Amino acid sequence: MTEFRERANSPDLNPIENLWGIVKRKMRDTRPNNADDLKAAIKATWASITPQQCHRLIASMPRRIDAVIHAKGAPTKY
Known part of the structure; x- marks a missing residue:
């Protein structure tokens, strides 16, 4: 078995990317004053x-997989 050292290139198939997107949108108007405030805001x-x-x-994973297959590995709306 060969070990791959490259990072995965399939963010469309990684729901954690969408979770970080939710965090980013919710924090759009947040203006922390320092690193501790930022950390607290991210945690909250x-x-x-x-x-x-x-x-x-x-x-949504089955739809994501179908979309990636249909796009032949190219980026999708996910």
């Missing part, structure tokens, strides 16, 4: 992501 925002949001992302 991350904690506000609901289990339902996570379940929806996981449930």
